[in-house]
Amino acid sequence: MSRIAIVGGGMAGLSAAWEIQRQGSAEAVVLEASRNFGGKLRTERVSGFLLEEGPDSFLVRKPAAVQLCREIGIGDELVPISANGQGSAIYSGGRLHAIPPGLMLGLPTEIWPFLRSGLLSFGGKARAIGDLLIGPEGAEGDRPLGPFVARRVGRQVLERLVEPLLSGIYAGDVAAMSTEATFPQLLELERRDGSLLKGARRMRRTAPPVKTPREPMFMTLRGGLGRLPEALCAALPAAWLRQESQVAAVHAANDGYLLTLVDGEEIAADAVILALPAPKTALAVQEIAPQTALELFSIPYASLAVASLAFAAEDFSAPLRGSGFLVPRGAGLQITACTYVVNKWPHESEGGVLLRCYVGRANESPLQQGDEELLAAVREDLRRVLGVTAQPRLARVFRWPDAMPQYTVGHLARIARARAGLAKHPRIQLCGSAYDGVGIPDVIRQGREAAQAALSALKEPAREESTRKS
Ligand SMILES: Cc1cc2nc3c(=O)[nH]c(=O)nc-3n(C[C@H](O)[C@H](O)[C@H](O)COP(=O)(O)OP(=O)(O)OC[C@H]3O[C@@H](n4cnc5c(N)ncnc54)[C@H](O)[C@@H]3O)c2cc1C
Missing domain, CATH: 3.90.660.20 (Protoporphyrinogen oxidase, mitochondrial; domain 2)
Known part of the structure; x- marks a missing residue:
């Protein structure tokens, strides 16, 4: 049976291992540098409190996390956000302002709550409405989120609504964030509707009807998100899981790969899934894919x-x-x-x-x-x-x-170049928050897709072999 080495035991790496186990055609080993699996997902219980060290919940609209919980048998531990926890506020001008209802991508779609909100000055509101009169920029391709939004709806809507609502997910800086990689829908609104406000209203009108009973926006697990990697590890063969195994480099060897750990141990594998932060992946592949390493080192x-x-x-x-x-x-x-x-x-x-x-x-x-x-x-x-x-x-x-x-301007092109640098190595796959989404459902999806790609690549030589024989 082929063997796939998964480097990094965060949610991306563990999800890749789960997919490999589900498919049943290869075995895996998950090499995790630290003592614990789960990466950013860690929960501590302290005298009546559950402390989430990293993330506290995941989006339900992206189904990968809920689906994984159900597959590994912890679907009954899912907890929806409480009714008391609906609605949020923004701190501005020394006080809290309720976020006006009807926002879409941080943009107002209902005129009265927007006009009544004390969050923006009269001038700020008037400037936002100016979006209806401004023609498209005419530029193609990626651009920084902040200047793009400010040009259309003004600095106040950017700074007091769009920036806190949209950049928080990435802990990003709107002056540098890639619109294409984070909120490409905004570019689409301008292209299609000629106005962000008009486009946001259309999006809201045409959004699929709310499911009944209403689907919660966020969920967590009863014992905290640390339960997810814990249950996932319990669902995987114990022999696949190796903590305190920090990978230093991946080398090509015969018709497979050799992974060197920092303590000098070598591990052979037929395919490799790198589920690490970008600079760590860059270090691991700099010998076999220097161009990929260069691109990944440049992700802040x-x-x-x-x-x-x-x-x-x-x-x-x-x-x-x-x-x-x-x-x-x-x-x-x-x-x-x-x-x-x-x-x-x-x-x-x-x-x-x-x-x-x-x-x-x-x-x-x-x-x-x-x-x-x-x-x-x-x-x-x-x-x-x-x-x-x-x-x-x-x-x-x-x-x-x-x-x-940080998904800065040009992120999608940078990732495409990083992947192209590995084109000669289809049995090396990259996944995790550095690439295509930072949320828990995003990294789970990427882990599973990387596993599927590695499994398909493993079938390739066999196919060539059988073609030659026939
Ligand atoms: C404070 C905080 C709050 C967040 N809140 C949310 C939230 O509420 N909802 C949400 O959806 N997302 C949230 N996120 C984002 C989300 O948690 C992460 O993007 C996601 O968990 C990353 O998963 P990953 O598997 O890609 O990487 P990681 O979790 O970083 O896992 C990578 C693993 O690789 C290991 N490793 C590193 N180097 C090596 C090596 N050389 N060899 C072997 N192993 C190595 C690391 O020890 C780690 O375990 C939050 C993130 C943070 C930091």
């Missing part, structure tokens, strides 16, 4: 921190409403967003009122600060926004250096 990453703080209900002068708030760049706070875990996922917050604050984004790394300094800054921001001054019952910081790949 943002560093982040997540601070979880728990308070007592009486520490707040007013009840917290909705799922939390987002903070635009330049609003004068260190935190970029705050999730009211207590509203969104009450089962994770049984010991009190748990808040989860994000710090850092592209070009704004928070990691030069120590934990104490970071927590002090987060507490000061919470005092300003929510008026909470009490000592938290629990305060933890999770640090994520170089965690979020």
